[in-house]
Amino acid sequence: MCVDFTDLNKACLKDFYPLPKIERLVDSSAGYTMMSFLNAFSGYHQIRMVEQDEKHTSFITDHGTFYYRVMSFGLKNAGATYKRMIDTVFRGQKGRYMEAYVDDLLIKSQSGVDHLEDLREILETYRVHNIRLNQSKSIFGAAYRKFLGHMVSGRLGANKTTAVEDSS
DSSP states (O other): OOOOOHHHHHHSOOOOOOOOOHHHHHHTTTTOOEEEEEEBTTGGGGSBOOGGGGGGGOEEETTEEEOOSBOOTTOTTHHHHHHHHHHHHTTTTBTTTEEEETTEEEEEESSHHHHHHHHHHHHHHHHHTTOOBOGGGOEEEESEEEETTEEEEEETTTTEEEEEEOOO
């Protein structure tokens, strides 16, 4: 279902909750040789709308009038709301061994043992807050992978991560 929220978005104040700088997130992976890349499943759709705001997302079909009970893509402040939720849920982990950009998460560790413990804590946080992961887009225990358009890798021996912008 595709709904045009142009008029609703014009009536809403902009939420200026900041997104992090991609370069900072990529650079923060330096020195980590074990990484997992997680992706939330239909991220915005996991956030319930405030009940009194649901009626503002109404749309008409041949079968009646409906409205969204969860946040829909296309709402002006969906990105900021989702980012605020991720920052709140993972406040104890962000910056330590986890970085997040909207629904993309990078878990970074120095060793396999540390990585298993870090993943256990992250996945428990997902479970407690009932956030679902997209299994087909999540990679666990990788030495390198594309993250936010950049290739990040932990170089063996040098124990240094390099970030190369992907031109494709």
